Amino acid sequence: MPADLVCPACDRTYADRWRCRCGEPLEFASTPRPDGPAPPFSAFDSRRGLWAFEAFLPVVRGVTLGEGFTPLVDADEWNATFKLEYVSPTGSFKDRGAATVVSRAIECGADRVIEDSSGNAGAAIAAYAARAGLDTDIYVPASVADAKRRAIEAVGARVVAVEGDREAAAEACRSAVEGETSRGGGDGWYASHAWNPAFFAGTATFGLELGAQRDWSVPDAVVVPLGHGTLLLGAYRGFRALVDAGWTDGVPRLLAVQAAGYAPIADDVGPATNDLADGIQVRDPVRRAAIVDAIDATDGDAVTVSTDGVRRAHTGLREAGFDVEPTAAAAVAGLRRYRRQGVLDADADVVVPLTGRGK
Numbered sequence: 001m002p003a004d005l006v007c008p009a010c011d012r013t014y015a016d017r018w019r020c021r022c023g024e025p026l027e028f029a030s031t032p033r034p035d036g037p038a039p040p041f042s043a044f045d046s047r048r049g050l051w052a053f054e055a056f057l058p059v060v061r062g063v064t065l066g067e068g069f070t071p072l073v074d075a076d077e078w079n080a081t082f083k084l085e086y087v088s089p090t091g092s093f094k095d096r097g098a099a100t101v102v103s104r105a106i107e108c109g110a111d112r113v114i115e116d117s118s119g120n121a122g123a124a125i126a127a128y129a130a131r132a133g134l135d136t137d138i139y140v141p142a143s144v145a146d147a148k149r150r151a152i153e154a155v156g157a158r159v160v161a162v163e164g165d166r167e168a169a170a171e172a173c174r175s176a177v178e179g180e181t182s183r184g185g186g187d188g189w190y191a192s193h194a195w196n197p198a199f200f201a202g203t204a205t206f207g208l209e210l211g212a213q214r215d216w217s218v219p220d221a222v223v224v225p226l227g228h229g230t231l232l233l234g235a236y237r238g239f240r241a242l243v244d245a246g247w248t249d250g251v252p253r254l255l256a257v258q259a260a261g262y263a264p265i266a267d268d269v270g271p272a273t274n275d276l277a278d279g280i281q282v283r284d285p286v287r288r289a290a291i292v293d294a295i296d297a298t299d300g301d302a303v304t305v306s307t308d309g310v311r312r313a314h315t316g317l318r319e320a321g322f323d324v325e326p327t328a329a330a331a332v333a334g335l336r337r338y339r340r341q342g343v344l345d346a347d348a349d350v351v352v353p354l355t356g357r358g359k
Contacts, residue, residue, distance in 0.1 A: 062132060
């Protein structure tokens with residue numbers, strides 16, 4: 001049986017639903033934790049990908065494309081370590097959440113899934129749903145990059161283009177979902193990377209995996225691009241799970257990086273708009289309160305980066321052999337700003353995920 005869901009705001013519980021009746025996003029009613037001390041890294045079978053951490057996951061594996069165990073690479077030019085999420089099967093960290101949310105869709109008996117996305121999440125959901133034999137509708141802004149649209153269509157998903165920005169596509173998708181039962185069967189099941197807690201169960205493996213790769217020591221800080229917070233919240237939950245299991249003794253500072261003009265979390269205000277980092281152009285994240293809580297709990301912070309800052313970081317990354325998209329470069333631009341502002345010492349142990357492949 002699929003794990004139950006609960007609303008953290010009003011305590012209603014559900015067998016399967018994409019949003020509480022009170023309007024709040026749902027969470028798993030309980031999440032498993034392993035017993036005993038932390039095992040050596042060699043105890044994990046990397047051939048199972050993120051499912052090697054199934055003792056932490058509230059979802060049963062239903063589909064995989066070999067996601068997880070992305071490399072950690074020293075990046076001396078930036079005095080940091082990069083985690084290469086862009087080598088994931090469809091080219092972004094969103095594969096982690098796609099594997100778990102589509103697996104939950106299977107558990108719930110779905111045969112068609114629906115998602116809204118500016119690109120990477122849609123491509124990931126489409127690919128994993130295709131692998132599972134599920135039909136898929138992906139709602140995207142009409143201005144979505146051609147390469148991302150082709151990636152979604154290539155695996156047989158139906159693209160629904162919506163005039164307007166990212167929020168317009170999300171609203172159109174939710175309207176379609178609300179016209180369905182959202183309970184599986186032939187009606188369509190909302191595999192939202194912003195709303196569905198199963199997606200965050202997958203991105204939590206970023207923190208679990210990073211801890212394992214570092215022999216259960218955590219860095220001083222992780223610098224993360226922030227839109228809907230799927231990676232920041234996932235990382236926080238993964239690190240917290242390691243603390244709860246007694247496998248690590250702390251959580252790194254979570255330092256968020258938002259695009260100028262799309263910064264509901266950062267204090268920065270101004271007329272500038274970052275039109276390059278399209279993957280984090282989110283003005284109203286669904287889980288805003290949880291994002292703020294995670295940043296506060298880790299003595300973290302949030303800053304914005306400009307189009308020029310992202311462009312410079314993107315050029316530098318590609319010249320160093322890291323073929324990433326501009327949104328991934330936003331985190332490196334943010335790293336530079338955090339150091340310039342004195343938030344990070346020069347010798348701080350910092351990990352930066354490179355979140356998406358160049359398109």
